[in-house]
Amino acid sequence: MLVNINAVSAKRQNALGELGELSRSRIFLSEFKYNRGAEIYGETETADYIYQVLEGAVRSYKLLFDGRRQIGAFHLVGDIFGLENGAAHRFTAEAIVDTTVRLMKRRSLEHVAETDVVVALDLLIMTTGNLQHAEDHMLLLGRKTSLERVAAFLLEMDRRLTAKSVMALPMSRRDIADYLGLTLETVSRALSYLHAKGILGFLGPTQRQIVLLDRLRLAELDL
Amino acid sequence: MLVNINAVSAKRQNALGELGELSRSRIFLSEFKYNRGAEIYGETETADYIYQVLEGAVRSYKLLFDGRRQIGAFHLVGDIFGLENGAAHRFTAEAIVDTTVRLMKRRSLEHVAETDVVVALDLLIMTTGNLQHAEDHMLLLGRKTSLERVAAFLLEMDRRLTAKSVMALPMSRRDIADYLGLTLETVSRALSYLHAKGILGFLGPTQRQIVLLDRLRLAELDL
DNA sequence: CGAAGTATTGAGACGTCTCAAAATTAGTGG
């Protein structure tokens, strides 16, 4: 499921808060930890729980028969995912790094939603947020160049990942590539290009610590 | 907005029916006709109405600054579109051919949804259907070849457009291309290839009347 | 320090795009 809490901050916070209330009162809820790379649920599996990331990061993806992978969304701290209205999940979800989630029984939530309009509307708001993200991503996947995709990705992560100046990306180049509909080499080349242009810098001894030096020029590449 | 009523037939029919009920009783509703090519609403415009296609076909798309276009969905007879939960539309909607729509005031529907759980859940179901379509389309746009995209398109239209053996596509090659993230030439070449292979035939004196001769082999190209 | 995993860079291949022309179909007015 595509979750993008930060995008619709005002009402989304409500939705999140509401689910929080529910959990504290009526609905079974617990924490769970997944190791780096562990599968949280598989596509077409029964959707028994919904999840909120407490720590770490998660990728949701679909596979084609021959292994081609499309990541539909990254779920970062605070994000809720796994919310399906049908009985089955539509993505596979995996922990990108060691990850702690809070989970609640889907049926319980469903049950409350059937009588409580506020909860039903909160679900609607969350689903709409996911839809909006998917709609924007279709434009990216269908019509943007590799450089534009990478720029959009960096700005999305900058917005969602941190208030700090340094972005610590949890995902690999391959994950980024499968999110953007590219190969990892093309992603790497785009990042190198942006680095050479002085638009971003790599921090410390890792290629996943990125600092955006020139958000303006990056935004010009976004659209 | 992405509408794909046929995909979730059972509950979706409910949703559709429900909206129908509402309209007949409490909510202002009327019909409207749009000429081929006419804009129904623009992106970022205030979402005052939601629409149902009574006759014709509609495309919903986003544009980049330089004219690149991504069509997010086609709305066919029976489909509901323009349903946004925010105040503004997220796509531009245009009539592909002369089109008749039924429309209702968004605020009225919103109002009812705020007190009636059934309506709120119907909106959730419709939004979820749109989300599911968008999720599948991301996989197509990010990871499928041109031939796979065209095959998927033909099967989608076959499913949604008709029970008859002949498919009368309302949209141009350019529309198809902008839906599939390709150029119109590439779409044309893929169709020619499928024709040459005996998988589809063109009927009558138009290239938009297509008959699927071998759904099985087409499905092998889908995934 | 060594080994495994990950990222970068290079060079050539390939699929789709671009540009252009020809063919077909649709639209219009007589």
Add this chain to the structure above:
DNA sequence: CCACTAATTTTGAGACGTCTCAATACTTCG
């Protein structure tokens, strides 16, 4: 209903962007 024009579709040929395959470099972890 035909003739003419405009629009759309098909087809071709070459260009271009991204992918593939391969080698090197870097980072992490034991």
